[in-house]
Amino acid sequence: MSVHPWPGPGWDPMGDLALIKQEMTRLFEQMLGHGARHEQPADGAWSPPADVSETKGDLRVQVELPGIQARHLRIDFSEGVLTIRAERPPDPALQRDQVLQVECRYGSFVRRLTLPSPIDPDRIRATYRDGVLDIRLPKPVGSQARRVAIDAA
Amino acid sequence: MAVVKWDPFRDLVSIQDRMNRLFEQTLSRSRGEEGVTATTWTPAVDIYETADTIVMKAELPGVTREDIHIQIDGSTLTLKGERRFARDVQEESYLRIERAYGSFHRSFALPATVQQEKVRALLKDGVLELTLPKAEDSKPKRISVDVR
Numbered sequence: 470m471s472v473h474p475w476p477g478p479g480w481d482p483m484g485d486l487a488l489i490k491q492e493m494t495r496l497f498e499q500m501l502g503h504g505a506r507h508e509q510p511a512d513g514a515w516s517p518p519a520d521v522s523e524t525k526g527d528l529r530v531q532v533e534l535p536g537i538q539a540r541h542l543r544i545d546f547s548e549g550v551l552t553i554r555a556e557r558p559p560d561p562a563l564q565r566d567q568v569l570q571v572e573c574r575y576g577s578f579v580r581r582l583t584l585p586s587p588i589d590p591d592r593i594r595a596t597y598r599d600g601v602l603d604i605r606l607p608k609p610v611g612s613q614a615r616r617v618a619i620d621a622a
Numbered sequence: 623m624a625v626v627k628w629d630p631f632r633d634l635v636s637i638q639d640r641m642n643r644l645f646e647q648t649l650s651r652s653r654g655e656e657g658v659t660a661t662t663w664t665p666a667v668d669i670y671e672t673a674d675t676i677v678m679k680a681e682l683p684g685v686t687r688e689d690i691h692i693q694i695d696g697s698t699l700t701l702k703g704e705r706r707f708a709r710d711v712q713e714e715s716y717l718r719i720e721r722a723y724g725s726f727h728r729s730f731a732l733p734a735t736v737q738q739e740k741v742r743a744l745l746k747d748g749v750l751e752l753t754l755p756k757a758e759d760s761k762p763k764r765i766s767v768d769v770r
Contacts, residue, residue, distance in 0.1 A: 492644050495720070496637065518720035529714070533721055535683040535748035562670055562677065569733065572639070572666035573681050573749075585717060600683030600748015 514579040517555070521582065528588055528606040532580055535600035536573070542597060544604060546590050553580045553602065663705070663722035669730065673761065676732055676754040683748030684721070690750060692743060697735045699754070702727040734760035 495516060519532045534542070534555045541556040555578040563571060588606040595604045668679045680701060682690065690703040707723040736754040744751045 489644065491720070493641075496640055496644075518722075519718065520716065520721050521718040522714045522716045524714050531684075531721070533683040533748070535681040536679075537747060560668065560679070563668070566670040566672050566677070569669040569671060569676075571668050573668045573679060574666070597747075599686070599745075600681070 514577040515574045517553075517578050517580055519553075519580055519582060521585075523585070527608055528584060528586065530582060530604040530606070532602045532604075533600065534578060534597075534602050537578075537597070537600070537602075539597055542595075542602060544593070544595055544602075546588075546593060546606075549584055549587070551582045551584055551604070551606070553582075553604075554578065555602075662724055663726050664728060665701070665726050667701075667728065667730070671733060671756075674756055676734065676736065676756065678730070678752040678754065680750045680752075681748065682726075682745070682750050685748070687745050690745070692741075692752065694736060694738050694741065694754075697732040697760075698729060699732055699752075700727070700729045701750075 543554040545552040559575040589609045592607045666681045693700040735757040740755045742753040
């Protein structure tokens with residue numbers, strides 16, 4: 470155990486706790502896998518970490534999926550839920566050779582994300598580069614929130 | 623869908639391993655610039671060996687070649703580097719950040735000394751694969767026993 474210096478005035482222990490909680494929730498959802506909510510992964514599938522960002526024009530989802538061949542990637546969008554599936558076949562060397570350490574994950578990966586705003590499914594674009602799946606989801610043109618006028622009686 | 627036998631101990635070991643990595647990451651992080659949280663994270667690594675070589679695979683998705691540093695000193699291999707938080711557009715706002723950004727640093731005790739000049743490194747699809755040929759003097763030797 471190494472001793473870390475006081476991280477300085479910017480240190481936010483509550484933020485750290487929130488991050489731990491979020492990660493633990495993901496971990497337990499993944500391990501226990503009961504499907505009460507639709508963000509739950511399928512049984513036995515890994516849940517890869519994802520970043521979601523937003524600009525005025527589009528949403529962007531970046532998922533870490535190292536070592537996947539493009540033909541083993543699948544993206545579906547239905548009713549506001551984006552589903553990413555990937556398959557990473559086990560490394561044959563792990564059967565053949567003397568294995569000293571295995572930490573990488575092999576098998577099925579599933580991630581479901583409920584998108585925070587409507588998007589145009591026909592214009593979704595995805596690229597896979599350096600082990601990161603980068604999905605851009607443009608918002609529909611003219612979908613800006615409108616204020617609804619209330620008629621006085 | 624393949625039928626897989628459920629092994630609760632495998633799950634528990636996996637939980638333990640991930641919890642350890644989670645606490646290491648979270649407790650050693652510090653605030654980066656521009657409000658983006660820079661962490662110290664630990665990449666997953668597989669290591670296996672044959673009679674002649676040691677092969678190491680590290681998951682480094684989103685890390686560029688220039689940001690990976692490998693150092694071998696005898697039978698100690700050190701892997702370090704950084705995953706940069708690349709914000710393309712200025713007005714991009716993040717709703718969810720689960721990926722770890724910042725520096726990583728891991729050292730490994732290799733089971734044999736390696737021929738440093740013959741080490742090969744390949745980075746493909748976010749996986750760094752190191753092929754480390756064993757030094758002649760550390761390959762297993764068969765010693766014949768004379769029977770009288």
